Amino acid sequence: MASIEVGGKSYETDEEGYLVNLAEWNADVANYIAKTESVEMTDQHWEVINFLREYFDEYQIAPAVRVLTKAIGKKLGAEKGNSEYLYGLFPYGPGKQACKIAGLPKPTGCV
Amino acid sequence: MLHIINKSPLSSGTLESCLRMNAAGDILLTEDAVYAATKGNVFEGKLREAMARCKVYVLQPDLEARGLADRLIEGVTSVDHGGFVDLTISNNACQSWL
Amino acid sequence: MSEGTVKKFMFVNRKAPHGTIYALESLEVVLITAAFDQDVSLVFADDGVYQLKKGQQTKGIETKNFSPTYRALEGYDIEKLYVEKESMEARGLSEEDLLVDVTVLSSAEMGKLMAEQDVVLSF
Numbered sequence: 001m002a003s004i005e006v007g008g009k010s011y012e013t014d015e016e017g018y019l020v021n022l023a024e025w026n027a028d029v030a031n032y033i034a035k036t037e038s039v040e041m042t043d044q045h046w047e048v049i050n051f052l053r054e055y056f057d058e059y060q061i062a063p064a065v066r067v068l069t070k071a072i073g074k075k076l077g078a079e080k081g082n083s084e085y086l087y088g089l090f091p092y093g094p095g096k097q098a099c100k101i102a103g104l105p106k107p108t109g110c111v
Numbered sequence: 112m113l114h115i116i117n118k119s120p121l122s123s124g125t126l127e128s129c130l131r132m133n134a135a136g137d138i139l140l141t142e143d144a145v146y147a148a149t150k151g152n153v154f155e156g157k158l159r160e161a162m163a164r165c166k167v168y169v170l171q172p173d174l175e176a177r178g179l180a181d182r183l184i185e186g187v188t189s190v191d192h193g194g195f196v197d198l199t200i201s202n203n204a205c206q207s208w209l
Numbered sequence: 210m211s212e213g214t215v216k217k218f219m220f221v222n223r224k225a226p227h228g229t230i231y232a233l234e235s236l237e238v239v240l241i242t243a244a245f246d247q248d249v250s251l252v253f254a255d256d257g258v259y260q261l262k263k264g265q266q267t268k269g270i271e272t273k274n275f276s277p278t279y280r281a282l283e284g285y286d287i288e289k290l291y292v293e294k295e296s297m298e299a300r301g302l303s304e305e306d307l308l309v310d311v312t313v314l315s316s317a318e319m320g321k322l323m324a325e326q327d328v329v330l331s332f
Contacts, residue, residue, distance in 0.1 A: 058280075058281075059277050059278050059280060059281035060273070060274065060275055060277045060278050061240070061278050061281060063281070063284070064240070064243070064244060064285070066244070067281075067284045067285055070284065
């Protein structure tokens with residue numbers, strides 16, 4: 001089992017770098033994972049990360065990209081609810097990359 | 112004798128067979144067998160009949176997992192994992208029906 | 210992915226949620242299938258009706274509580290959920306006990322719907 005070291009504390013991850021224990025997640029861990037993904041976190045990034053955390057809290061799954069895009073559009077407006085915007089923030093995919101930073105598992109159906 | 116059942120009475124004949132063969136003894140319903148002890152299910156009558164001669168227990172965490180903690184038939188005793196262990200000790204033997 | 214013919218897919222769920230892995234496996238396959246824009250129906254019959262029971266709390270058995278995920282199906286455009294009336298009533302349940310909106314069908318209606326499908330997957 002792999003792990004990452006943030007602020008002197010060790011966090012277990014799977015072989016792809018996803019956090020094993022969701023409850024351990026915090027902003028420092030998110031920033032650390034973002035750095036390893038070469039994503040510079042801005043308010044816009046956090047907005048998506050927080051949205052994902054809330055979605056997971058409510059439904060117990062990480063949403064598929066298509067579902068995330070639609071839901072973001074509903075909550076944050078159409079200018080953010082499209083894949084150009086989301087891929088602009090997370091170039092390797094809002095599903096995979098954003099979920100990893102948010103400390104969530106890989107989205108179901110994400111191959 | 113403690114009889115442990117873990118299958119839903121509505122999709123398996125296990126509980127029914129157990130009740131048919133055993134006139135007395137303790138019965139512990141775990142996992143999907145807890146559905147037998149919920150109000151309004153079609154097996155309720157048969158369980159009540161058995162309760163006249165056997166003591167029926169249900170594993171509370173399994174009942175909660177299934178969202179049915181508020182539907183337990185009166186007279187069925189709910190136990191936690193510690194209570195489960197106690198039952199296996201207080202009975203001279205256990206039979207886990209598969 | 211919108212190209213090609215749309216087929217009628219039906220998932221038939223007949224197992225209680227936590228005693229076996231079928232319910233969770235079915236749900237995962239359904240979520241994956243949602244990406245293919247097919248005409249998907251979900252059926253809950255026999256002990257499968259229990260999958261939709263409100264108030265499931267799995268902390269005590271230390272397993273994943275996947276029941277909230279049924280409420281996410283709408284966001285995946287899976288809106289055809291059917292419950293067999295006979296199964297629901299045999300378990301002392303009513304529509305108010307279920308955590309999502311469903312269409313309740315009689316056994317005969319369910320059979321008819323089943324016969325109209327191109328693909329039926331049974332769990």
